[in-house]
Amino acid sequence: MARPQQPSLEAAEPDADRHRHSTAVPAARSGLGRLGALCARRPVTVIALWLLVLAAALAGRHIASPTFSDQVSLPGTASHTGADLLATSMPGAGRPNGKVVFHTDSGAVAGQQSALDRTLADLRDLPHVTSVSAAVTSSDGRTAYTTVSFDRQLKDLGHAYTAQLDTATEPARAAGLGVAYGGDLEQVVRTPANDKLSEIVGVVTALAILLLAFGSVLAALLPLVTALISVGVGLGVVGIVAATMSFATSATTLATMIGLGVGIDYALFLTTRFRQDLIDGHGPVEAAARTARTSGRAVLVAAVTVAVAMLSLYACGLSFIGKLGLAATIAVLVTAAAALTLVPAALGLVGGHIDRVRLRRRPVAESAGERDGWHRYAELVARRPWTFLAVGLAVLTVCAAPLMSMRLGHVDAGADRPGSSTRTAYDWIAHAPGRGFGPGANGQVVTVVDLRHAGTSADRVADDVTRALKDTSGVASFTSVQPSSDGRILVTTLTPTTGPQDAATGALLGTLSGQTLPKALDGTGARAYLTGTVAGQADFRGTVGKRLPIVIGIVLVLAFLLLMAVFRSVVIPLKAVVLNLFTTAASYGVLVAVFQWGWGDRLLGLSEPVPIESYVPMMMFAIVFGLSMDYEIFLLSRIAETWQRTQDNRLAVGEGLSATARVISSAAFIMTAVFLSFTASPTVVVKMLALGLAISVILDATLVRLILVPSAMFLMGRANWWMPRRLDRVLPHLQA
Incomplete structure (x- = not known):
């Protein structure tokens, strides 16, 4: 497939009647182009400002003392x-209230009645304890529990309160009784989730993939470092906001996961385009300006799409879920701001030395030539579009099949790590015979x-x-x-x-x-x-189920309108919406197979199958849809550039695919690695979100972006760019 000659930067605008969608303007004349050029000319100043903002955000988070709670x-x-x-x-x-459970493997709990009485008395003397019930004993006498009531929400007691519980129950332990804490006391004794290891693994893996993809140390470090700076700023802002409104405990993990993934992606797309412009003979400042005008515009639209999808979660009417979306939105918007300013500054600072420290002889940019592998692949798809479309849809349909048996629920302490206090208390109560005991006693x-x-x-x-x-x-x-x-x-x-x-x-x-x-x-x-807790969870599940269609509808409509305004087409956004629904359904299906059916749950550290947490599908839909649109926009932006220049759909699709396939694949592998690293989190909900997002990204970047989108666009031909004239006049022109 022949590659058309690049037009001069000073080329005149095409005839308005023939190419009314054209956006071919000199890089420096567009808003983003001027911003990119400014940052590239003043790199030290821009980088210093970002480091100052990072320090201020982290200091503000520390001073603000943010609060996090899962209370709904x-x-x-x-x-x-x-x-x-x-x-x-x-x-x-x-x-x-919560339960303190006592157990002995031999004899009976009543055999240590004096130690048990001292323990109950010590529990009554603890701060914030209002009452301690008499111990209820199972029929075999080996297990007993007492209900301890408090004058404040248990989450407010903090994890440090566990030490006071341990001191109060020491007489029972000294007498040989096992002691564990269950019920809502899990809010106190459960160790706060520490996802630092996941973050480190994700960063190291991303660096390794960047080195392999770019073959250059500086080109690999630049996206990673800028992403880490933007994530740090984003977490600082989330922490400051959390001082005024309480976020869920998983909010920072979600913000880190999303921010790190899209941050590396955005910087990767910009760096790749910058290197291509350098190879094409442009100077560093002009290359940064051209990069900001083209790929920067795609980054801006992608970030807005993700933000719109995430903020749509507020439509569910549950502030708990809406705030999770807000935390992710803050991370994405800060990351986009860094991509449009910090990345051009870093590119301007490095300039032509970006490939000085190489791991391979020839640097990798957008394309390795007119007859590279991606050009040949594009030609193959163009020759057999029906075959590729059918195969891609078949694979997604198979992945989505388990969705039909999805069961929403709440992951309780029965899924906690074996040996933990909460899991031990759960098992002792569930397996102890006698009145009031058995599995249901954990959810009265x-x-x-x-x-x-x-x-x-x-x-x-x-x-x-x-x-x-x-x-x-x-x-x-x-x-x-x-x-x-x-x-x-x-x-x-x-x-x-x-x-x-x-x-x-x-x-x-x-x-x-x-x-x-x-x-x-x-x-x-x-x-x-x-x-009670179980009834409240059932009401929460019912509310989420009723509001999910509303959230889906809002996200679909807003995304459709946004893409229609950007690409001046009705067919392209419709195709994008339909294919992204396939991606979401497939990722849901994988979640059901892994968590609910138990296929590979041991690899994730789960001891038994669990239902899908009630709000995970809603969260996943917004996140998956937003992230899927990232790759859609990056691909379509390159296709649209060639279409506006040539009005040749076949050439435009082939050029866009060959120019972005390598970078989309690399970005997808990086984001997948980042998400998969968070499956090591001790929080089951984080595991679900991480695995679901990883699966959706890899499916979207391979089956959808490299197979379904190009094959569908080859089949539809010029109809891809159909837009009613009356609608075209009404819609705003979203251009940078």
Whole structure:
């Protein structure tokens, strides 16, 4: 495929009627071109300013003392209403609490009653403890637990409070009893996630791939160093913002993962284009200006697309999820700002010496010549577009097949690391025989009956509820239905026969709230609400499920409009949206196979299959869609450049593919390596997001970007660039 001669920088604009989409202007005349040239001429000043901003952001984060919490509030849901009623009428019952579990492998816990009594007394004396229940013992006598209530949220106690718990339970340990902490005490005793190792592995792997891809030490270090600086600034800003609004505990990990991935990608695309301009004979400043005008424009559009997708998470109405999107957005926007200023400055500083320290004789830029492997591959796709399109869609469909059996849920302590305190407490309770014990004891549900508008006596309502619960399959046991001291509510705590993350438990909650309790209270005027941790998680899951289509719709519409305005086409954004949906579905399918079906879960450090965390699909959709658009925009930008110059669709697609395939492949491998390194995180949700994002990136950069997009564009020909004239006049022209 012949490569057309590059036009002169001073070439006149093409005829407006023939090439009305053209953006061929001298690099220095565009806004981004002028910015790139300015940064390349003043590299030391720009780099010094970024280092100053980095120091200020990190210092500000330290001074601001950010707060992170996974506490979710769902006003208007049944669990929230029930909790409010409980807190008003029975403040003690509604207080935060957790379990302290005692176990012995031989004999009975009661054999060490004096040590157990001293332990309970010491627990009562701990700061913020309001009550300690009598120990409940299993029928074989080998396991017992007590419920400890607190006057503040457990997350606020901090991990350091674990030492005080250990001191209080020392008498039991000294007597030979095993002690573990369960229930909501996991918020205290669970070691804060440390993803530093993942970050180091990701950075080292990225450097190795950059060295192999570029064959030059400076060219490999430049994208990595600029990305690290921008990620540091982004984390500092996230920390400062977190001092005014509480982010989820995984927010910084997510921001690091996304920021590092896109930061290296953006710098890689700019550096590759810069090297090509140097090879074509342009000076360093002019090359930086041309790079900022062309690839910089693609970076800006890509970053805006990712930001729009991430901020769309606020449409779900859950601030917990919306703030995760905000943290990722901050990281992406800071990274984009660095790509448009810090990277050109670094390129201007290095200039023609970028390949001075080489690992291979010939440097690698966008293309190795008119007959290199990517040109030949483009010709092959052009000859057999239907074959490539069919094969690509078939592979994505196979990957997406497990999606049909996806089960949303909450990953509980049963998936924690074996030997940890939370996992030990969970197992002791789940496997101990006796009343109130068994898997369901780890996820008890409180039923609150509101009597304020009841037209019958409390005793009759209590009898009706008792009979209904006795006849409900899946209920292992429940406490007697008791009225509060003010007579406004009735309360009972029931234990399911199955564990918190079991699908049967979710079905039981649905049966209780949708059938059993409404029928039992029909005609009485009373209403029942299920509350507690498990019920709250079920309400959260239901809310996310209802809002997911809204988020998907907003992301699709905004992305479609943005791409249509950028590329002046209706067909191109429609194709991009459809193919990105395929990518997302395929990554969902892989998640189900790995986590829910257990295919390879041991490799990720999981001891058993787990459901897909309820908010992961929503988070993944926004992130995957945004990241997929990155590669779409980088590829289409190069295709559009040739189309605007030649009006030859076949040539444009071939040139765009051959010019970007190498850098897209390298960028995808780097981002995949960064994401996969975070699968070593101790947090299961981070593992899910990391694996899902890694799979989506590799699928998108190979099957979609290198097979499906070019084959589809070859098939559609000039129709790719169809745009109704009336719509073209209305839409804004998004150009740098």
